Amino acid sequence: MDIMSKRGKLGAFTLWLIAVVIVILVLIPFLCALRISLAYAGTTYVPFTAPITFDNFKTLLFNTLFPRWMVNSAIISIAVAITNTFFASMAGYALARGKFKGNNLLLTLTVFSMGIPYHLTIVFNFLLMYKLHLTNTLLSVILPLAVDPFAIFLARQFILTIPPSYDEAAKLDGCGELGVIFKIILPMSKPLLLILFVTEFMNAWNNFIIPLVMISKSDMKTVTVGIADFSYATLNVNWGVIMAGSLLGSLPTIALFALLSKRFIKSFFVGGVKG
Amino acid sequence: MKKVLSLLTVALLVILPFSHSMGLSYAQPKVLTFWTMPFVENPEKALAPIIKGFEEKYGVKVEVTSIPYAEAIEKLQIAIAAGAAPDVVYMTEGRYAALVEFGRALLPLDDIIDEIRDKIVSPRLLKADYYKGHYWVVPIFYVSYVWVINTDIFKKYGLSEYVDKLSDPNFIWTWDDLYNLLKKLTHPEDEVWGYAYPGGENWVHPFLLWLWQAGGDVYSEDYSRPTLNTTATVRALSFLLKLKQEGIMPPGSETMRYSDVVEAFVTGHIAMTNYGCWPSNVLKVWPKQYPKLHFKPIYPPVGPSGGRDTYVSAGLLAITRQCKDPDLAKEFIKYWLSSEVQDFIATQFGYFPVIKGTGKELLKDPKARIFAEMVKWGHGEPVHPSLGEIKRIYNYYVQQVLMGRMTPERAASEMQAKALEVMAHYRS
Amino acid sequence: MRSLKWYFLLLPAYFFIFTFYIAPILGVFTLSFTKWAIISEPKFIGTKNYMRLVKDEVFLISLRNTLLFTAILLPSLLTTSFLVALLLYKLTKGIEAFASVYYLPMVVAIVITATIWRVLYSPFGYLNQLLRMFNLPRMIFLSEELVIPSISLALIWRDTGYFSLFIYSALLSIPKSILDAAELDCLNSYQKYRYVILPMMKPVLFFLSLYITIGCFMIFAIVYVMTGGGPGYASMTLLNYMYETGWRYFQMGYAAAQSAVFLCLIILMYYIQRKLIGGGGVYGYYE
Numbered sequence: 001m002d003i004m005s006k007r008g009k010l011g012a013f014t015l016w017l018i019a020v021v022i023v024i025l026v027l028i029p030f031l032c033a034l035r036i037s038l039a040y041a042g043t044t045y046v047p048f049t050a051p052i053t054f055d056n057f058k059t060l061l062f063n064t065l066f067p068r069w070m071v072n073s074a075i076i077s078i079a080v081a082i083t084n085t086f087f088a089s090m091a092g093y094a095l096a097r098g099k100f101k102g103n104n105l106l107l108t109l110t111v112f113s114m115g116i117p118y119h120l121t122i123v124f125n126f127l128l129m130y131k132l133h134l135t136n137t138l139l140s141v142i143l144p145l146a147v148d149p150f151a152i153f154l155a156r157q158f159i160l161t162i163p164p165s166y167d168e169a170a171k172l173d174g175c176g177e178l179g180v181i182f183k184i185i186l187p188m189s190k191p192l193l194l195i196l197f198v199t200e201f202m203n204a205w206n207n208f209i210i211p212l213v214m215i216s217k218s219d220m221k222t223v224t225v226g227i228a229d230f231s232y233a234t235l236n237v238n239w240g241v242i243m244a245g246s247l248l249g250s251l252p253t254i255a256l257f258a259l260l261s262k263r264f265i266k267s268f269f270v271g272g273v274k275g
Numbered sequence: 276m277k278k279v280l281s282l283l284t285v286a287l288l289v290i291l292p293f294s295h296s297m298g299l300s301y302a303q304p305k306v307l308t309f310w311t312m313p314f315v316e317n318p319e320k321a322l323a324p325i326i327k328g329f330e331e332k333y334g335v336k337v338e339v340t341s342i343p344y345a346e347a348i349e350k351l352q353i354a355i356a357a358g359a360a361p362d363v364v365y366m367t368e369g370r371y372a373a374l375v376e377f378g379r380a381l382l383p384l385d386d387i388i389d390e391i392r393d394k395i396v397s398p399r400l401l402k403a404d405y406y407k408g409h410y411w412v413v414p415i416f417y418v419s420y421v422w423v424i425n426t427d428i429f430k431k432y433g434l435s436e437y438v439d440k441l442s443d444p445n446f447i448w449t450w451d452d453l454y455n456l457l458k459k460l461t462h463p464e465d466e467v468w469g470y471a472y473p474g475g476e477n478w479v480h481p482f483l484l485w486l487w488q489a490g491g492d493v494y495s496e497d498y499s500r501p502t503l504n505t506t507a508t509v510r511a512l513s514f515l516l517k518l519k520q521e522g523i524m525p526p527g528s529e530t531m532r533y534s535d536v537v538e539a540f541v542t543g544h545i546a547m548t549n550y551g552c553w554p555s556n557v558l559k560v561w562p563k564q565y566p567k568l569h570f571k572p573i574y575p576p577v578g579p580s581g582g583r584d585t586y587v588s589a590g591l592l593a594i595t596r597q598c599k600d601p602d603l604a605k606e607f608i609k610y611w612l613s614s615e616v617q618d619f620i621a622t623q624f625g626y627f628p629v630i631k632g633t634g635k636e637l638l639k640d641p642k643a644r645i646f647a648e649m650v651k652w653g654h655g656e657p658v659h660p661s662l663g664e665i666k667r668i669y670n671y672y673v674q675q676v677l678m679g680r681m682t683p684e685r686a687a688s689e690m691q692a693k694a695l696e697v698m699a700h701y702r703s
Numbered sequence: 704m705r706s707l708k709w710y711f712l713l714l715p716a717y718f719f720i721f722t723f724y725i726a727p728i729l730g731v732f733t734l735s736f737t738k739w740a741i742i743s744e745p746k747f748i749g750t751k752n753y754m755r756l757v758k759d760e761v762f763l764i765s766l767r768n769t770l771l772f773t774a775i776l777l778p779s780l781l782t783t784s785f786l787v788a789l790l791l792y793k794l795t796k797g798i799e800a801f802a803s804v805y806y807l808p809m810v811v812a813i814v815i816t817a818t819i820w821r822v823l824y825s826p827f828g829y830l831n832q833l834l835r836m837f838n839l840p841r842m843i844f845l846s847e848e849l850v851i852p853s854i855s856l857a858l859i860w861r862d863t864g865y866f867s868l869f870i871y872s873a874l875l876s877i878p879k880s881i882l883d884a885a886e887l888d889c890l891n892s893y894q895k896y897r898y899v900i901l902p903m904m905k906p907v908l909f910f911l912s913l914y915i916t917i918g919c920f921m922i923f924a925i926v927y928v929m930t931g932g933g934p935g936y937a938s939m940t941l942l943n944y945m946y947e948t949g950w951r952y953f954q955m956g957y958a959a960a961q962s963a964v965f966l967c968l969i970i971l972m973y974y975i976q977r978k979l980i981g982g983g984g985v986y987g988y989y990e
Contacts, residue, residue, distance in 0.1 A: 012794075012795055015790060015793055015794055016794065016796070016797075018790060019790055019791075019794060019797075019801050022787065022790075022801075022805065023801065023804050023805075025860075026804055026805060026807060026808060026860070026864065027804070027807075029808075029819050029820065029823060029860070030819070032819070032822070032823060032829050033819045033822070036822065043827070044822045044823075044825035044827060044828035044829075045825070045827050045828050045829055045831075045832050083719075086715075087715040087716040087719070088716055090712040090713070090715065090716060091712060091713050091715075091716035091717065093712060094709045094712040094713045095713075098709035098712075100709045100710075106713070106717070109720070109725070110720070111973065112970070113720055113724040113725065114917065115917050115920070115966065115969035115970070115973070116724050116728060116966070117920075117921050117923070117942060119923065119942055119945065119946060119962075120727065120728060120731055120962045120965075120966075121723060121724060121727035121728065121731075122727075123727070123955070124726065124727035124730050124731075125723055125727060128722075143719070143723070144723045146719045146723075147715070147716045147719035147720055149720055149724065152716055152720075157910070177708065202809075202810060205812065206811070206812035206813060206814070208812070208813070208814050208924050209923070209924070223812075224812045224814045224815070227812075227814060227815060227818065228814055228928065239822055242818060243818075243819070243822070246815040246818055246819060249812065249815060250810070250811040250812065250815055253810045253811065253812075254807065254810055254811070257803075257806070257807070257810045258803070261799075261803040261806075262799060265799050265802045265803055265806070265868070266799070
């Protein structure tokens with residue numbers, strides 16, 4: 001747009017300043033959590049000048065099952081991300097391009113399913129998992145999350161933005177249906193696949209209610225359930241350890257995000273076909 | 276990107292088959308499944324010596340799983356529905372009656388109770404283990420609510436003599452004395468207040484402490500109806516309202532959570548608080564974690580009821596009907612009542628033994644002795660399954676009174692009306 | 704058959720959807736006509752649960768709270784996300800870096816966000832400490848009056864960055880030719896936004912509105928961790944009440960009736976949004 005006018009340079013700097021202020025606002029809660037995690041007291045306020053200690057982290061890593069919980073969460077999240085990326089994008093493509101009976105019905109069903117919270121489905125899902133002898137295993141969390149209706153919806157919406165004219169152009173060039181998929185849709189869907197993978201990984205990692213119900217053995221729990229455990233376990237709430245666990249428990253998702261953030265953010269930056 | 280994805284797919288295909296076997300326990304002959312709750316930190320580790328003792332003595336294996344309090348009932352319900360219930364399960368007073376009422380899911384344990392009746396420290400507390408004709412749970416330790424004071428605050432405002440008086444079992448002090456004392460301890464300009472009531476916490480206890488001291492109770496003796504519309508309730512509410520109106524409670528106390536009140540106490544903003552129910556925290560953890568805090572447990576006042584009524588909770592064990600070897604399960608429970616285990620619980624965890632004559636090491640500590648005496652005046656939690664809903668009702672009304680929105684009398688009659696409505700849904 | 708290949712693509716996904724989403728829902732509808740405490744046998748009682756629901760004060764309070772969350776969060780989130788998106792759009796340097804940081808809160812589990820903000824809101828925590836520094840009285844952020852705005856603030860902190868990226872992406876996809884034409888027609892800023900930009904954002908706004916609304920109805924974990932529904936019933940939402948009814952008060956049948964009504968409300972929201980904002984898009988949706 002047209003900010004590079006006479007007031008341009010000043011305008012640009014002010015905007016940059018506002019952006020930085022917002023960055024600070026976003027990061028402050030994390031900084032507070034960090035400060036509490038590095039303190040002895042375990043209270044909810046710790047002056048920034050108080051001495052620093054890693055005791056809480058030591059307790060967390062050596063005296064609790066936290067490391068095991070991290071491993072459990074990792075396995076579950078990777079599995080769920082993969083199943084979603086494959087199956088949801090396949091279904092999304094079918095919904096976007098497929099002219100078949102029941103397309104609208106399936107779409108309505110999918111959107112309907114998006115609104116179904118896990119709390120409604122959890123009892124029956126648990127009974128199902130028990131009959132299959134899968135409770136207290138990681139599969140009992142992976143399977144209900146394996147395909148997220150939102151992922152299907154997202155895939156459909158995305159593929160719809162790829163103009164059918166591309167498909168037709170490719171077909172005129174002699175591609176079959178499969179060719180269209182691999183030569184046109186797939187390459188253009190890289191941003192979609194990436195978003196699906198990362199979003200569903202994080203959805204699984206951060207999920208609370210499903211591992212809460214499916215898993216009762218302490219060593220099979222996930223990180224989210226474990227952190228909540230700390231708050232509810234005994235009356236001796238030690239915020240230092242809880243904050244330490246909260247921060248460490250967020251590290252994988254933050255790290256994954258940081259690693260892929262360039263591509264991930266860039267995917268939002270790609271507009272569709274420009275004028 | 277493709278490379279990463281294919282690598283991950285391979286990893287997944289390798290891990291998946293193993294995830295199925297992770298956590299599955301292969302059935303062995305004579306396995307006892309035991310679900311506990313975290314009444315100690317890291318229960319699987321902390322209880323290991325007790326469990327091992329039993330395993331060795333009887334030549335069986337015990338599988339211990341720990342479930343946090345907040346999820347315990349859900350998990351147990353689901354497990355029972357799915358036919359996957361544990362053999363023995365740790366219980367608390369508020370949790371077992373519903374299992375009996377709605378699913379006849381527990382085994383009556385009258386025989387064990389009869390065996391220990393004359394060996395038990397306080398037979399009066401067995402009332403909390405009794406519901407509709409039978410005993411369904413066996414207590415294995417007691418913990419009590421305790422009143423603590425911040426001795427530094429007492430000293431600061433010239434009240435050090437009370438520090439010793441209040442921890443003297445022979446010193447009688449009433450609600451009027453309590454009010455006067457708290458008033459002298461309240462100095463909002465220093466951000467110090469006398470007492471904070473955690474009005475924002477939806478628990479059974481804080482209000483019941485006051486209700487019992489006032490001489491009232493939630494239900495009638497036979498649990499047939501609620502008894503909230505009594506002078507005792509009005510007395511309790513009026514007293515708390517008085518504390519609030521006179522500024523003895525910090526602003527916002529009526530919406531504070533329990534952990535907020537504890538934090539206020541340990542950071543020196545509150546002179547007196549009730550802490551429950553885990554004495555080990557007070558005895559062992561607080562001195563380490565809050566070295567600047569100087570506190571002392573004291574005896575509660577003598578309330579309008581005529582006694583130092585307080586809340587005593589028990590660690591309970593129950594056997595589910597789905598247990599395949601009830602005799603073994605009963606032996607397991609009786610093992611927890613043996614003097615070795617009772618001594619262990621007392622010394623290791625700081626909880627008070629159920630059997631007379633045990634736990635002598637613990638009772639040598641004068642602080643601990645105060646706790647132990649509380650058991651004498653203790654009330655157990657009411658056990659009716661509707662308590663979950665009713666506690667939300669009375670907590671709501673306590674809050675409304677503290678916020679000045681209604682009189683204690685009106686609150687008492689409204690909470691009784693609502694409680695009656697609610698109880699109707701619990702007839703199976 | 705031409706359709707066969709489509710069914711092949713759809714099969715795996717919809718196998719999971721049916722097993723884990725649809726089938727349990729059918730079960731829930733059946734349950735709503737019973738009285739069931741999970742550990743007992745379900746007992747058929749007809750429509751008694753629904754009749755009780757109509758008179759249930761707490762259910763109405765939960766509904767009101769949920770709608771209150773929606774009423775607060777829908778405009779606030781759309782506004783904050785739009786403003787942040789606009790900021791990103793106008794920046795010349797470091798857009799990616801800023802966007803990454805703004806997205807960060809979304810990456811963290813809601814349980815963790817809830818725990819961190821609960822600590823921040825504590826009567827003796829950082830926010831109150833800040834107030835004390837300026838000699839202002841302590842605020843109880845999780846009191847009856849303030850609890851819903853306070854929780855909303857935490858959610859705004861969390862979601863703004865995420866949603867702003869969707870809007871930013873939509874802004875980018877506005878063809879430059881149209882913007883240039885607007886310049887040539889001498890439209891001022893307000894007209895530019897109202898008549899050119901916002902209409903082109905309809906699909907994104909519809910999508911976000913739906914997402915935010917459904918998100919508000921699904922508020923559970925943050926309330927569970929921060930207040931448990933309290934003080935009193937001030938932060939009790941539909942899902943929180945449903946959870947308590949089923950899992951704490953042993954009334955699964957009644958909770959199932961609540962679930963049925965809940966689902967109908969979600970569907971209602973969907974159609975209202977459709978009517979108000981419309982679903983039309985540039986490349987044609989099959990609607």
